[in-house]
Amino acid sequence: MDNPKSNLELVLEGGKAPFPEVIDNTYREGFTLCHQKHYWQAIVRITPDVPNIHLHAGKSFAKALETTRREFYENGKSSTEAVALGHAALIQAYGDFDVIHGYTDHNKSCANMLRAFEDYFFEYSLDHSSLVPVTTADGKRGIEFSFAIPTNVLHPTTGNPILYAGRFDMLGEDVDLQWVVDEKTSSQLGQSWNSQWDLNSQFTGYCMAARQYGYPVAGAIIRGVGLLKTKISHQQAVIYRPEWMIERWWNQLHRDLKMMIALWEADDGKGSAYDFALGGACTSYGNCTFKNMCMSNTPHDWARVGFRANEWSPLAGFDH
Numbered sequence: 456m457d458n459p460k461s462n463l464e465l466v467l468e469g470g471k472a473p474f475p476e477v478i479d480n481t482y483r484e485g486f487t488l489c490h491q492k493h494y495w496q497a498i499v500r501i502t503p504d505v506p507n508i509h510l511h512a513g514k515s516f517a518k519a520l521e522t523t524r525r526e527f528y529e530n531g532k533s534s535t536e537a538v539a540l541g542h543a544a545l546i547q548a549y550g551d552f553d554v555i556h557g558y559t560d561h562n563k564s565c566a567n568m569l570r571a572f573e574d575y576f577f578e579y580s581l582d583h584s585s586l587v588p589v590t591t592a593d594g595k596r597g598i599e600f601s602f603a604i605p606t607n608v609l610h611p612t613t614g615n616p617i618l619y620a621g622r623f624d625m626l627g628e629d630v631d632l633q634w635v636v637d638e639k640t641s642s643q644l645g646q647s648w649n650s651q652w653d654l655n656s657q658f659t660g661y662c663m664a665a666r667q668y669g670y671p672v673a674g675a676i677i678r679g680v681g682l683l684k685t686k687i688s689h690q691q692a693v694i695y696r697p698e699w700m701i702e703r704w705w706n707q708l709h710r711d712l713k714m715m716i717a718l719w720e721a722d723d724g725k726g727s728a729y730d731f732a733l734g735g736a737c738t739s740y741g742n743c744t745f746k747n748m749c750m751s752n753t754p755h756d757w758a759r760v761g762f763r764a765n766e767w768s769p770l771a772g773f774d775h
Contacts, residue, residue: 461764462500467755471724472498474611474716477603477618479769480657483711489732490718495745498719499726501758502765503744511552512563513640516680517599517624519545519572520638524598524625527581528588534581538573545572562642562682571640571680574687579678586629586636589670597626600635602664603769608712611720617712620769623661626670635661635675644681644690652677652694659704662696672696725755 462472475482475497486493495501523541526532532540549565558564579586588596600623605616625636635658641648652658658675665672674695681688722728737743747761748754 462498463758463762463764466499466724467759469724471722472500474498474719475500475617476610476613476615477620477769478606478712478715479619479621480660482769483708484656486711486715488736489743490729491726491731491749492736492743492745493715494722494726494729495748495758497715499758500765501762502767504761504763505556506552508552508556508558508561508563509640512549512568515545515548515565516568516572516640517638518548520575520624521599523576523581524588524596528596528598534576537581538576542569542572545569560684562684563640567682567684568640571682571687575638575680575689578689586627586634586676589626589628589633597670599624600626600665602668604664604667606709606712608709608716611716618769619660619664619708621657621660621664626665626672627676633665633670633672635665635672636678637661637675638678638680640680640682642682644679644688648679648690649692652692655694656704658694659696659701660708663701663705666701 460468465472478497482493482497485496519541522544523537526540527534527537545568546565549568553559553561553564559566561567588598590596601620602622603618603620606619608617609615610617623635623637627634627636637658652675658677662672662675674693677692677694679690679692681690718728731749733749737746737749743749747757751757
């Protein structure tokens with residue numbers, strides 16, 4: 456049986472890509488920033504041929520943390536053994552990325568990520584931490600917590616509820632409180648880093664999901680790891696998510712989904728129904744991934760070079 460065509464292949468052949476059945480915070484946030492970004496990211500579903508070093512380094516770091524925590528909390532390894540196994544997992548996950556793409560002197564090179572990983576467990580000792588992963592009803596620990604929540608918006612083709620999905624590093628508990636716990640690598644920490652999480656939709660969604668699964672989290676603890684070639688630093692942000700805030704976010708998500716569907720239904724398959732931001736969204740964080748499309752009168756020609764179909768799914772790792 457032939458493999459099904461990717462959304463990119465469908466669009467390049469003159470067809471119309473299907474509307475996604477699963478939405479995550481990346482898709483929702485992309486939509487709020489720029490409808491054209493949403494079209495390329497969530498509808499056509501493409502990603503650059505050259506992977507993003509920030510995403511690659513972050514995923515490698517997360518894999519190392521997951522391995523270390525599982526070995527320590529689930530498999531009974533000593534903290535020294537668990538950290539050594541996490542160290543090996545980071546090397547394997549990172550691979551030769553920085554050598555292949557010329558990032559060996561980058562703040563997020565493999566060598567610097569290893570320094571940061573080792574320093575992390577000096578800052579947050581496994582043996583003396585009061586913040587530990589919860590033990591779930593089935594005896595598992597709350598490490599790499601994945602979720603998928605049905606929304607009240609029906610998919611325009613299948614008629615099934617559209618799912619809101621995601622994954623965070625740890626469902627933790629500290630004394631009498633439970634928390635969403637997530638690590639973020641950054642080149643710079645400080646007050647502005649802390650304040651960016653106050654209204655952040657990603658963590659509101661995480662808290663909603665944890666409560667939906669029966670864990671009454673008070674909010675989220677975000678552990679920042681500052682990466683410079685000469686220094687590794689740490690900072691922890693604690694944010695609360697009262698019920699009214701989660702309800703507001705949930706209602707907004709539903710409004711966004713309805714607008715996404717309306718644009719998809721009105722579109723000719725080539726993105727003509729999707730608006731252009733033409734402002735800060737184009738240049739923030741070192742330029743939008745899809746900036747070249749918007750600078751061309753024939754944007755789909757750019758999708759043929761430098762991009763590939765994105766096979767990743769928001770349900771990756773879902774095990775509940």
